[in-house]
């Protein structure tokens with residue numbers, strides 16, 4: 519997949535854009551001034567494969583807590599701020615690795631200049647985050663309603679403010695809950711500037727609908743080579759966002775992270791309870807970190823082919839199954855022992871690879 523090359527920025531040690539791999543972001547939903555709860559959520563996000571975490575900084579208590587949180591976590595932290603340049607300064611002084619703030623929403627030019635000067639001195643990038651739901655009145659009057667052109671225009675206005683002050687450490691997002699609108703806005707932006715793009719479908723909903731909207735929106739942009747970092751927005755536990763984001767990247771071959779499960783949809787040929795087996799395997803694979811492929815197939819039509827291509831696989835027969843390891847049939851096992859046998863082989867494979 520040929521990716522559009524953008525000018526890189528660094529959030530802590532994580533490079534975004536340039537030749538860097540697409541990174542995964544999420545946002546805590548704890549109260550930021552509840553330091554313990556926020557640190558513990560960031561640790562869970564890190565364990566799930568998150569690269570960068572954003573924290574809301576709505577007031578000075580949150581900005582002060584930012585420093586205490588920063589001291590206890592390894593992941594780079596982005597301070598999410600609206601309107602108030604003093605919160606941006608406080609968050610930067612507390613160790614923020616990046617800001618998400620729209621300079622055009624800061625009422626006084628001198629305050630923008632103070633903030634940008636501090637960000638420049640500390641080499642802290644700024645993400646301009648345009649949201650279809652909060653476009654300014656003049657653009658809405660000009661375009662009638664949130665259109666891709668209006669969103670891009672809004673981003674360009676914020677960019678111009680930063681560029682005028684000689685600030686170029688910029689990253690851009692253009693989010694909407696409407697998938698075609700979001701896709702077109704990012705396409706236009708990618709044709710217009712070389713700043714790295716942070717992709718996301720905002721307010722995508724709960725896990726049921728949000729996963730699909732995010733996969734379609736973010737996935738189709740990535741498949742066109744657009745996008746340098748992604749955030750899946752789901753109503754619920756942000757750890758789910760990271761799991762979904764990693765699955766999107768894995769499905770496009772943009773990241774190797776944890777195992778891949780291949781399982782067939784089953785049909786009238788299947789003579790084992792494949793759905794139950796696949797769910798058990800999926801649950802147990804959640805604790806495996808190695809990027810291995812495991813195939814769970816219902817019968818001998820497509821089963822042996824897929825099972826052979828996987829690192830470890832099973833293909834069902836009549837209340838029994840064949841276990842494959844990298845193309846070789848190694849055992850025939852009764853149905854009730856299949857999951858156990860599969861995991862015995864997975865454990866063996868991982869142990870052998872760790873020894874090498």
Ligand code: SF4
Nearest residue numbers: 782784785788816817
């Ligand atoms: Fe049906 Fe076999 Fe294909 Fe599964 S692998 S869908 S059981 S034909």
